[in-house]
Amino acid sequence: ELKVEQNPLFLSMQEGKNYTIYCNYSTTSDRLYWYRQDPGKSLESLFVLLSNGAVKQEGRLMASLDTKARLSTLHITAAVHDLSATYFCAGLNNNDMRFGAGTRLTVKP
Amino acid sequence: EPEVTQTPSHQVTQMGQEVILRCVPISNHLYFYWYRQILGQKVEFLVSFYNNEISEKSEIFDDQFSVERPDGSNFTLKIRSTKLEDSAMYFCASSYSGLAGVYNEQFFGPGTRLTVL
Incomplete structure (x- = not known):
């Protein structure tokens, strides 16, 4: 059974700072997804990573996939308040x- | 822009009652999914549906659950005899191809909040 673990579960950061969310998975995964969820809202697809070494960027978010390490990262560059949300891989x-537990990101001014 | 819609947005029911949650997937999508999210917890896969039959289901999707595509547009999730622990947000999603296919992006609906009393 595929297990997906994210860390950190909670992340509070200052505007303008950089940070990375990590997503580890236990067995072979055909691909890796990242979603954003605002409180009380649905899930918004951010990235679909299809293969080893895949890197995708959208605005201040960049996702990567290392299938050998069974690791995906979501890197946040120069965070802004609008990025505050919960991020799921x-x-x-x-x-x-299978979803990770989510990382609740709060960006403070 | 096409979107997945769900009705109702909030359903309150008594324990033991049957509920039907409805979804209208994006019109040219072929694969349909249900997920649930207990408040504050992670999203859990329930079932995927293609070509009028279930293609995958999780251990959560037991005999109390069923899915149906009664016509060309609706996709429904039925819970036969609701339990307190069924209280959750239920999300419908659709995709053009299967999750392992090329056009594999899923689009999620706004969710139905089910409250079982």
């Missing part, structure tokens, strides 16, 4: 998607 094994 999810792995996929044979059409069975």
Whole structure:
């Protein structure tokens, strides 16, 4: 069974700072997803990482995948308040998607 | 922009009652999913559906749950006899291809908050 672990679970950071969220998974994952969820809202797809070494960037967020290490990272550059949300990673094994526990990010002025 | 819609946004029911949660996936999507999220916890996969049959289901999706695509647009999740622990946000999602396919991005609906009393 695919297990997905994220850390940290809670992250409070100052505006303008950089930080990385880590996502480890236990067995082979066909791909890795990152989602954003605002309080009381649905999930917004951020990135789908398909292969080893994949790197995708959108604005201040950059996601990468290392399938050998079974690790994906979500790097935040020069954080702004609008990035405050919960970020989930999810792995996929044979059409069975498993989510991490989520990282609740708070960006303070 | 096309989107996944869900109704109702909030459903309150008594324990033991049956509920049906409804979803309208994006019109040209072929794969449909249900997830649940207990308040403050992670999102859990329930079931995926393709070509009028279940393609994957998790251990959570037991005999109390069923899914159906009764017509060309709706996708429903039925819980036959609700329990207190079924209280959660239920998300529907759809994708053009299966999760292992090329066009594998899932689009999520706004969710239905189910409260079982």
